[in-house]
Amino acid sequence: MDNIEALSPKPDELVENKNSRHPKGLWVLFGTEMWERFNFYGMRALLTLFMVNSLLIKEADAAIIYGGFLALCYLTPLLGGFIADKYIGNRNAILIGGSLMAIGQFLLFISASTFSADLGSSKMIMWLALFVIIFGNGFFKPNISSMVGSLYPKQEKSKLDSAFTIFYMGINIGAFLGQFICPYVGDVKDAATGVRDIFAFKWGFLAASIAMIIGTVTFFILKNKYVVTPEGRPIGGLPKNNTSADFEEGETQTAKFTGASLGITGLIFVVLFFAFRYLLVGEFGFNSVEMGQLIKGIIYPFIYAAGISLAFLIMTSAENKVERQRIWVIYIVSFFIIFFWAAFEQAGSSLTFIADNQTDRNIFGWNMPPSMVQIFNGIFVVLLAVPFSLTWDKLRAKGKEPVSPFKQAMGLALIALSYFIIAHNVKDLGNSGLLAIKWLMLLYFIQTCGELCLSPIGLSLVGKLAPKRFASLLYGVFFISNAAGYALAGSLGALIPATGDKFKKAEEIGVNLQDVLNKKVTLTAEQTAAFEKAQLPLHNPTFAGFEIHNLFEFFMVFVVLCGIASVILALLSPILKKMMHGVK
Secondary structure (H helix, E strand, O other): OOHHHHHOOOHHHHHHHHHOOOOHHHHHHHHHHHHHHHHHHHHHHHHHHHHHHOOOOOHHHHHHHHHHHHHHHOOOHHHHHHHHHHHHHHHHHHHHHHHHHHHHHHHHHHHHHHOOOOHHHHHHHHHHHHHHHHHHHHHHHHHHHHHHHHOOOHHHHHHHHHHHHHHHHHHHHHHHHHHHHHHHHHOOEOOOOOOEOOOOHHHHHHHHHHHHHHHHHHHHHHHHHHOEOOOOOEOOOOHHHOOHHHOOOOOOOOOOOOHHHHHHHHHHHHHHHHHHHHHHHOOOOOOOOOHHHHHHHHHHHHHHHHHHHHHHHHHHOOOOHHHHHHHHHHHHHHHHHHHHHHHHHHHHOHHHHHHHHOEEOEEOOEEOOHHHOOHHHHHHHHHHHHHHHHHHHHHHHOOOOOOHHHHHHHHHHHHHHHHHHHHHHHOOOOOOOOEEHHHHHHHHHHHHHHHHHHHHHHHHHHHHHOOHHHHHHHHHHHHHHHHHHHHHHHHHHOOOOOOHHHHHHHHHHOOOHHHHHOOOOOOOHHHHHHHHHOOOOOOOOEEOOEEOOOHHHHHHHHHHHHHHHHHHHHHHHHHHHHHOOOOO
16 A cells, blocks of 8 residues: 555544544554564574574673663664654664564574584674664664654553554564464573583574564555554655644644754763773773773773763753753653663573573473573463553552652562572572572563563653653653663673582582682682683672672562662652653
């Protein structure tokens, strides 16, 4: 269907759309996002295990690379949102992003097919693949979320919490499918020996690529028919085709940034970049060439500095007190979300390593692949998304619905609770004990409840508060809080202490690893080389000056960070409610 047909819907279609609870376009975006999340979460489930087992990258470095990759995936939405708002529109950005991600996954398939012949080239292809996926996600992510918000006219904005929760269910149906199918075909171990087939990862990456192709083609076919306003005008088209009906009454239709504002923003970015670099790696220069240090010292400071400097730039374009305070609410909430994602995104690094090395994954006689343990999050979201949506609707009808920031404080409290429970259960495991998989299942259940209180509500909040002229850009700012959280997740994930498999490897070398960590023995040059080859630690990790000796102390880091953030955000919620100026 071309745009002329989309602009002139049949009368019965228009009536049906107006009488439906949610527009049909929501389900098109639901399906598109579902396939994209299949692609992303399926790859995410395998990525660190592929790096460690096939590309022979250390676990700590893999965690940092993983955090940096995810962080950049949520930094590039700033660029994708800006280009869409200014030049190409949401629709074209989604098509470009989907195509790039499909190509990136196929490059990972090539990397996983060639590492045995040429490890160096395989690593280079992996870096190229991640680079392509990062930019693809940047075009895709903010624009599809922005289009969900644009489906609803001003008088129906109250439906956005419910709409984004439904949309979020699509995300997690895709996550469930990706985290089941990709590990099923890509994370394979011999049933008799338990030895992993390091050549199977490629099939998981290929499945992810195919899923992204399906999602992109689906959106291309259905967008003109269903992703339209109640009057039939296309949503997310070229910015030059926008009309005054696309904006709030009296709202400026073009974002304007002065030369002085842009110059100050650039200066702020440079100063903050080097300040964060010094805090993270202890140097202003670029002396270190070690991979983990490069990512911590370049990518992470770039993300933190970009978030703060961009927030300043957008605020310079605010036109009045109400608009300024609403943008401040987005910024404040985004800051607290950092701590949630830092804890939540341990799923793809430290929690996957624990599932692989120190968890009894037997379920009714079936040994679940470690990369598949993350699937419980997707299962629980699919089961709980609609009940959560209905709960918010019922509370709203009774006038008892919590304000959005307080919902997010609840999400932080729940994730702190999940880690407190898991910390208690690993306390007495020692070096050889196995954690029962039921505790990881419970962790994912509680974290899912927290996620449903926080993530879709945050997306909805931006849709309600953001001025239309830079809505996608403000979604980019919101996603940069995810990026900062993932960067922090990488740094924190690298703090995981030695698990049971490391002690067994040390025994094979003829060394007691606990004595090494406790500094009771000094290794010979030969033993040190053997430790390096086996990727064994020589000392315990430290955080904020405290040495982390075991998994209990590791998990308590997340309890403290998220618990404190939850309490502060809950206390701030009444103030933020006033700053929202009537937005529910």
